[in-house]
Amino acid sequence: MRHVAFNGEYVRAAAASGVRHDGRGVATAGEVEVRLIRGEGVSVAEVALQSGSRVVCSVTCGLVAPDAARPLEGRVSVSVEASVLATDGGSGGPRPHWVVEVEQLVSRLVRDCDVVDRDALCVVAGEWVWSVRCDVHILAKRGNAADAAVLAAVAALRHVRRGRVERLEDGAVRTRGLDEDPEPQGLPLLHVPLNATLAVLDLEAPVLVVDPTEAENAAALAIFCVAMTPHHRICAFQKMGGAPVEADLCLQS
């Protein structure tokens, strides 16, 4: 377990002055590095934030039989796991709360918020539908792992390509390989949400800090997660604990 003492006073004072403790402005996000790899019906996105968080997400598509209750809808599943290094070396036992929170956020965005159009994943009604698995692995957590996880998941979902489906003469179904398909399909995405984590560092004179570092996370009194589409529509909003005033919420948009 890493024992790090953060100087909360210093971090707060720095943010209040307008220049944060790592030299960024209050509303400036850190640098992001994204790497994408693609295979047949598989894509992997690796996201590394300036703060040191690293997340890998792999998206897998395959043909399966649909759920009996929903013969016209494809399947979308999300799982979030944290590596042993990210969970402070604690293995076994229940998953830590922050992993559950990240999973809640990612699955809310990808599944409940209809980012993937499930109706469009249907191939033959009641027989074949696409199943999309989205596995997020958090390799290192140094502040703002939630943003990294959402970004990795969305990047991998956009990057994946699947071959067109053909019906053979005997009625079976076959997917074309990427090498024989000149134009492989992407996934039917209805909108592309991006997440922003905001940390409230001071209640008297509210300072909202975008993309908090680990030290700012520790010093924060409350943390918001807001996911928006490029058209400034809010997809998800999560706030756990803390006690801010309502005016803060209007501020961020």
Place this chain on the structure above:
Amino acid sequence: MDVWFDVSGLRKDGRKPRELRAMDVKLGGPKPPNVDGCAWLRMGLTSVLAHCIGPSETKRRSDEVQDAARVSCTVVRGRREDPELATTVVRTLETAVLVDAFPRATISVVLHVLADEGSRLACCLNAASLALVDAGIPMRDCLGAAAAGLVADEVFFDLTRDEERRASAKARFTVAVLPRSRRVVSAHLDGAPLETSTFEKLLSRAIDAATLAANRLAQATRDHVGEAIQMRDATAATPPSRTNGRSTDTEEVVLLEKMIYDVKSAYFASFLSSSKHLPTTDEVVEALGDIKKKTPGLSPEDLAAALRTKYPSWLLDDMNWTELAEKMGD
């Protein structure tokens, strides 16, 4: 397309758009020996049973928090546990409970979702907060939670399952607030993307709904305590008779008294009268004596003003002034 209103503008279950479902609260009562607080809450047809254990010693050393109590929660839904719901409840309760009062201890809450007919998360949060109240754990405020959702472009409070399913196509907001300050402890938005203006509207409506729910819970708690006090006074007035030959009567009274709240505790008073409490005359006499000693020669008006500024949480208006005057001797 379903009809969500009939001609009179009511919902399918006969409620107005901004009306909560009927609430049924049962605080305390018989409970397992290791459980400190217990509450059963029914909101419409959704019902949740909550048990609170603690503050007690933390079982594993590695789980201890040095300067605060740890809040843990288990939510049982049907046969399975629901870790997502539990995480939300823990995060919310952590800010409502005065965790600094019990360093290194654990306060654990066990919730059983007995029936889910919509607004499950709100019902769980409310039940958990009631169980904490029953266990006598000091809190900032009696937490209240409620859901508000957009159904057919109208904001509905406290959604049923049927409405929830429709609302998920639009949006629904579950908010937990501390009613006195109207501060939001936790907020969760589900559903389709929203315009910013709609978002703000929905959020403020959801806060209204949660405040409404919190007030109802507080009222239910007050009613419960009133009954308990009446019961105690009644049993004190008629001492247990042994004429019917049953020797268990005294045990029953002892049990009854155990169930009744310790109404003299400071925590309890602070909960009941919004952090203000009625000082005893002796306390006031002592405080006035202190002030006189420090600054002699004050007029009675100045004395009263000094007392008010020194103890802002005292309910001085409800004091028994004649008794005080007798004790002071002037």
